[in-house]
Amino acid sequence: MRSKLVKKAVAVAVAAVAAVAGVGALTGGAPYVEPPKSDGDYVLAxxxxxxxxxxxxxxxxxxxxxxxxxxxxxQLDDEAIECGIYQLDLYNNSAKTRDLLAGTVMHGPGRPHADYASVDEHSRVFTVKECPEQLVETGDPAFPTFVDDCGVTGDAIVLPEVEHVEYTVTDARVHGVGQVAVEAAAADGYVLPEGVEVRWTFSFTDQPCETVPAVEEPVVEEPVVEEPVVEEPADSAEPAEPVVEAAAEPETLPDTGFDVAGVGVIGGVVMLTGLALVFARRRMGWGA
Structure with missing residues (x-):
């Protein structure tokens, strides 16, 4: 109990001197503001x-x-809410401790000097909270290309290629008609620049294609080329076939078995009979 009274008396005396001087005990003479008084024996920082x-x-x-x-x-673990490394120190509640805390920065061991509490347990402890991996900024995400051709078979969505940028497509089309959304996001370990456009939408249609009539090619008739008739010269004509003369009949009649002398007598009789008839007609006047 006596020790506590001595500590309080020293603290009051130091505070009074500091209040009169208007400066603290920190190097450089920084203004010092007395923290609220407390009956605690220790200060946990x-x-x-x-x-x-x-x-x-x-x-x-x-x-x-x-x-x-x-x-x-x-007792201050709940205050360590940001990622980083933390150090918990238990000090005696003294003027030196108040000077240390008033500076708000500890530059190294003993800079400034600290009045650590004499306790059987650890006087200092480190509480580490892991920070996420340091993110690297990507380039600006590029605009996707939407191809809305006539009909629905030729429609397409072309996603750009940007390093460390990933694209997600949400397709709400029914039978090729409807809205499509594309959203960009950074890959693991990366972050997109602030303020860039990351979402695009497009509405596809089924507008029919125009029918183009077929073009008929004209039929070109090729002219008929008549070859001229070439007359061959006379001397080139084939020689006429030789005329075969009929064999002369023999003067002697073939023997038929008749008597030639008898035939001659009959012929003479016929001739005489004819002459007699001619003379008779003349006499009777038939021949006028």
Whole structure:
């Protein structure tokens, strides 16, 4: 009890001197504001290092502090809400501690000097909260291309290729007609630039295609080329076939078995009979 009274007396004296002088005990003479008085024996302070640190390195910034009679080191865990590395220190409630906290920054071990509490348990503890991986900014997402051809068979959605940018297509078309939405997002470990356009929509139609009449090619008739008749010269004519003369009949009649002398007598009789008739007609006047 006596020790507590001595500590309080010293603290009051230091505060009075500081109030009169108007400066604190920090190097550089920074203005000092007396923190609220408390009957706690200890001061528990939570310090935070750089977000990229994974070890208790300096400088460290004061996040929160409380005055307490409890020497436990978990009373400020709820204040460590951001990613990074934290250091919990338990100090004696003294003027040196107040000077340390007034500076709000600890530049290194003993800079400034700290009045650590003498406790059987750990006087300092580190609470680390893992930060997400540092994200890398991508390029601007490019605009997708929508092809709405006549009918529905020729329609298409062409997605651009941008490094570390992924596109998602939401297709609400029915029988090729309706709205399509395309949304861009950064790949794992990357982030899109702020303010860029990331969503596009397009409405597809089934407008019929125009019918183009077939073009008939004219039929071209080729002229008939008549070959001229070439007359062959006379000397080139084939020689006429030779005339075959009939064989001369023999003067002697063939023997038929008749008597030639008898035939001659008959012929003479016929001739004489004819002459007699001619003379008779003349006499009787038939021949006039």
């Amino acid at each position: 939570l310090w935070k290092g750089d977000e990229s640190q994974r070890l208790p390195m300096f400088p460290q910034t004061l996040i929160a502090s409380i005055k307490t009679d409890d020497a436990s080191l978990d």
